[in-house]
Amino acid sequence: MLKVWLILRTFSPAIKSLLIAQSLYGIGLGMFTVLLNLYLREIGFSETTIGKILAVQSLCAAVFSMPMGWLADKSSRKATYILGLLLSVSGYAIISFSKTLSIITVGAVISGSGNGALLVSVVPYLQENCFNRQRPYIFSLNSALTWTTSILSGLMAGWLPKIMKLSDSLPGSNDEQRLKYSLWIGICFILFSFVPAIKMTKSANLNKIIDLSKYPQSTKQTIKDAENPMKLMTMFAFVNMLIGFGAGMIVPYFNLYFKDWVGASILQIGTVFALGQFGTAIGSLISPFISLRFGLVKGVVYSQILSLPFMILMAITHNFTLCALCFIFRNAFMNMCTPMSQEILMKIIPQRLRARASATNSMSWNLSWAFAMFFSGNIIKTLGYDFALILASVCYLVASIAYNKCFAHLEYKKGSFDPNITFNKQTDKL
Numbered sequence: 001m002l003k004v005w006l007i008l009r010t011f012s013p014a015i016k017s018l019l020i021a022q023s024l025y026g027i028g029l030g031m032f033t034v035l036l037n038l039y040l041r042e043i044g045f046s047e048t049t050i051g052k053i054l055a056v057q058s059l060c061a062a063v064f065s066m067p068m069g070w071l072a073d074k075s076s077r078k079a080t081y082i083l084g085l086l087l088s089v090s091g092y093a094i095i096s097f098s099k100t101l102s103i104i105t106v107g108a109v110i111s112g113s114g115n116g117a118l119l120v121s122v123v124p125y126l127q128e129n130c131f132n133r134q135r136p137y138i139f140s141l142n143s144a145l146t147w148t149t150s151i152l153s154g155l156m157a158g159w160l161p162k163i164m165k166l167s168d169s170l171p172g173s174n175d176e177q178r179l180k181y182s183l184w185i186g187i188c189f190i191l192f193s194f195v196p197a198i199k200m201t202k203s204a205n206l207n208k209i210i211d212l213s214k215y216p217q218s219t220k221q222t223i224k225d226a227e228n229p230m231k232l233m234t235m236f237a238f239v240n241m242l243i244g245f246g247a248g249m250i251v252p253y254f255n256l257y258f259k260d261w262v263g264a265s266i267l268q269i270g271t272v273f274a275l276g277q278f279g280t281a282i283g284s285l286i287s288p289f290i291s292l293r294f295g296l297v298k299g300v301v302y303s304q305i306l307s308l309p310f311m312i313l314m315a316i317t318h319n320f321t322l323c324a325l326c327f328i329f330r331n332a333f334m335n336m337c338t339p340m341s342q343e344i345l346m347k348i349i350p351q352r353l354r355a356r357a358s359a360t361n362s363m364s365w366n367l368s369w370a371f372a373m374f375f376s377g378n379i380i381k382t383l384g385y386d387f388a389l390i391l392a393s394v395c396y397l398v399a400s401i402a403y404n405k406c407f408a409h410l411e412y413k414k415g416s417f418d419p420n421i422t423f424n425k426q427t428d429k430l
Helices: 002-009 013-042 047-074 077-097 101-128 132-167 175-192 194-198 217-226 229-262 266-294 296-316 320-348 351-383 385-410
Strands: none
Touching (some): 013 077, 013 101, 013 175, 047 077, 077 175, 101 320, 101 351, 132 266, 229 320, 229 385, 296 385, 320 351, 320 385
């Protein structure tokens, strides 16, 4: 732990600025995630309409991630990140200030495109503003912050409307207005994130030219493999599509799973989900130790495979305590691999293509998730939650095998890729 603390203290101001901005943005986004459905329902929209609005937002995040990735590669990560914040806060403001479906849909499009810009700029920025020894901890901390802020924002979103009602601080206000005011507070958190975001650096200064003559033939072959980034991006997208499809089969329905399959109350469901997010944050913080022990690729593969027994147990038992524990451990193991997978992608893709690689990764996951959701509800209705869980487990297993097959040869020793730097011969980083 002393080593971790010392490494955390060595983070540059550029990294710290992004992490603070991400935390503030995460709180604002989390409040919208919890309250937006309730607000839209309160102003008179049906579940079907709300679903379409959210689908438009997710689709725009996937589609706009590609042009935003191109922009981040051609301009700067900082500019794209700030643009993402601007679009997000503008879109959410439009949604919260209007009751007209067409205007709310425009807000969903704008906020979705902003989310896409943020998704593609964060990981390349982290990769390019740190040294190799810091990367596992930076990626894991970024992932842990995402889940921690979701817990905090969930608590705030749950209590703010109640506090407003109990304190009667807003005379004449009803549930609709209290939800709207709570959304405005979420917007304020996103606005606050501009302050640290402005302090981010435009570009890193940690470059090093690779002299291939210094490396053995095995290393040259590894670099040769990595010199085809489009092939690597395609393989990453394929594996990510399998995971996204499996997740789309069951993850959006976990709250209904606990209600219908287990018979849990709303309070129990909320508690389990909060504990699940906490477990995921802990898992993200543990990921550097997993990668140091087994290597990045095997760390991803092992963590995904370890989640499978818990999903199978959830498919064969109705006991609340056992299902809750399985849910928490499943979340921790499946999401533990996220920072390790992000680090692998940034290591094997040249700097000039990193944002587009991140965009491809994000788009493949989101599109396969959306595709699975088109018929996963009907599968659950006709075949049950147990079948959906087993099908998702099969997708995760196939993805783990494919991941190991595609990327294991690039990792020549635990935790590092030969020659332990990224593979762009002109702009590689320590």
